[in-house]
Amino acid sequence: MGKVIGFVTGLVFGLGLVVSGMANPAKVLNFLDLFGTWDPSLAFVMGGAVLVTFVGYRLTWTRKIPLLGGVFELPRRRDLDLRLITGAAAFGIGWGLGGFCPGPAVTSVLLAAPGTLVFVPAMLLGMWGARQLPANALAAREPAPERA
Template sequence: MRVLWGFLSGLVFGLGLVISGMANPAKVLNFLDLAGTWDPSLAFVMGGATLTAFVGYRLVWRRKAPVLDRTFDIPKNRVIDTPLIAGAALFGIGWGIGGFCPGPAFTALPLLAPGTLIFLPAMLAGLWLGARIKAGGYPQGKGATS
């Protein structure tokens, strides 16, 4: 049952990304281009998502436990460290250069656009390399903590 609900949730999320235009890197890049062809429509998408998440969390936190699990899985680490800052910066730079973040990149894959076909393998290679560095498979840079 969890797999079915996970699939349906992912399907709704993916459809939302496609319908909102988030799967189109040109739309995202135009949103980021404040001095050029700025397109503010994605601000409304983000505002709608923020409002939906706000209301959803208020409803969910009234429950003692999630519907399909025994307890809520809440991260306990609240430390802002070098890997967190570096990861956030890399994510933002990649989003700004490619016009994709991971979810929309996967939803755009069926379009077979050349940018998607370059971005996804590069993203997967970066994820693999990051996991190897975190696991100690490669030397970490100066100042990095684990």
């Protein structure tokens, strides 16, 4: 049942990306172009997402266990490391240059959107390349995280 719910949730998410314009790279690039053809409409999409997430988390934390069982798992680390900063910078640069982030890009492939035939393979290659780096390649330059 969990896989069916995950599939339906993914479909709703993808539909939301298409309806909101997040799967349209021109709309995303216009949102990022503050001093040109700025289109503030995606700010409303983000605001709506923040509001839904806020309410969703408040409702979720009233439960002792997740709706589908198991336990709630939250990240424990709160430090910034070189790997996180490098990944965030690569994400932002890719989003700014291509107008896509991973979710909308995959959705746009299914819509045969122009540009995705270059962006998505490059994104997948970058993901694969990041996994090929030794786990200590970036960590060697940083102090070890403190253990609690």
